[in-house]
């Protein structure tokens with residue numbers, strides 16, 4: 001008997017976004033298979049955050065299709081939102097709430113029963129090492145701690161797809177290892193994670209597949225080893241997006257001692 005193929009966790013076709021006259025995302029296609037860890041990499045300004053923003057309903061696309069686990073995410077935002085956990089770029093958090101208050105509030109918005117919400121919030125605080133942040137206004141928390149609170153918020157409602165914009169940015173190595181273990185358990189349990197990152201090492205260590213975005217378009221995609229094509233991923237990345245020798249010329253005043261300032 002033929003087994004039904006599960007729908008992709010995330011399927012993007014022909015996605016476009018223009019800011020003024022600048023085409024930030026240009027007919028981008030992306031497929032993230034269910035139950036995988038997928039990395040999205042690209043140079044600064046490549047269009048990763050804009051793509052993620054459109055995927056999770058924070059930025060409206062000019063054109064294209066987005067399907068989350070087979071559901072049309074643009075037509076049915078409510079369904080897409082319930083399936084997806086999001087760690088957006090920039091993390092605009094309500095600064096006066098403490099970490100615990102934000103998590104309880106988010107659990108309420110997600111419609112979690114009060115007892116389940118309290119249990120999950122307590123467990124996330126424990127596992128992610130957020131005891132201090134739980135009682136501290138978010139305005140007074142460090143960048144890395146805010147990332148962890150944002151991640152806890154993304155996990156609260158047990159989504160099927162996690163979309164994370166640079167989840168390891170500013171996070172210390174011990175916390176990063178904890179986050180990696182949490183994400184690995186999530187994926188091993190059938191969830192799907194797509195994350196943007198500048199760490200090729202992280203992609204090599206954690207991701208099943210990778211998509212390389214450059215100037216709003218996909219320039220390579222597939223299993224990490226295939227995209228790396230026999231090189232380490234960092235060298236292959238530089239080859240794909242074009243090496244840049246800037247930084248080795250100019251700024252003579254910086255290296256000429258004794259010059260008048």
Ligand SMILES: Nc1ncnc2c1ncn2[C@@H]1O[C@H](COP(=O)(O)OP(=O)(O)OP(=O)(O)O)[C@@H](O)[C@H]1O
Pocket residue numbers: 019024042043044045046047048049050051
């Ligand atoms: N709201 C906006 N208005 C105008 N331009 C924007 C806006 N948002 C993004 N852009 C531009 O779109 C391009 C893509 O930005 P985006 O943040 O998606 O890149 P990125 O790949 O996430 O970059 P980085 O790795 O530096 O975070 C950039 O040139 C950026 O300046």
